[in-house]
Amino acid sequence: MDHFVDLLLSDREEYDDRLDYYEINFNSAIARDRKDASARHWKHENRSEQLGNDEEETPHALDAIDASYDPFDQHELNQKIYRALLDEAIDGLPEFQRRIIEMLRHDIPIESKDPTVLTISKALDKSEKTIRTHRDKAFATLRARLVAKGNL
The missing domain is CATH 1.10.10 (Arc Repressor Mutant, subunit A)
Structure with missing residues (x-):
């Protein structure tokens, strides 16, 4: 950890290419977090959409089925x-x-x-x-x- 902190401090003074690996991983982690947050937000936003009517999809033969049936x-x-x-x-x-x-x-x-x-x-x-x-x-x-x- 101390070595990493030393690299960060030296990078502030002048460019150090040894930190590129950490920057790439950090940027990809941020991109994944943005994608996850966007998916959660989209899901939350679209919850208010009205669902379709199941009755249209139910075959007529199933309408009169006894609910107490046990296979x-x-x-x-x-x-x-x-x-x-x-x-x-x-x-x-x-x-x-x-x-x-x-x-x-x-x-x-x-x-x-x-x-x-x-x-x-x-x-x-x-x-x-x-x-x-x-x-x-x-x-x-x-x-x-x-x-x-x-x-x-």
Whole structure:
């Protein structure tokens, strides 16, 4: 550290090219900080934009799906054909929903009062409400796909 301070003091009196390395790194660090601050500011500024309507994207077949549907019902899971069709339907889900479903399959809770317990919301760094919403959408999609295959 003393050597660096000595270089800075000598650079004030006359140019010392040994400090160029530090100047380049400092300038690139400042550029990264500016970029990060700009991204955060842009994100904050654009939060007020109105989101699209999810109803337009929802297939009509999913509108009447029963919210109490559980694809992991033990009675259904005992049937080999059901398990195969369920696995195929899960593979077709979007990545985020598939990860939620797989964690539910392994009995990982969505939320827990105990901070030491691994939960889906902690693992995916999303709120409990977001996880539940995506779980419900995944369940509706799974049910619709299984109904289409004639298994439900």
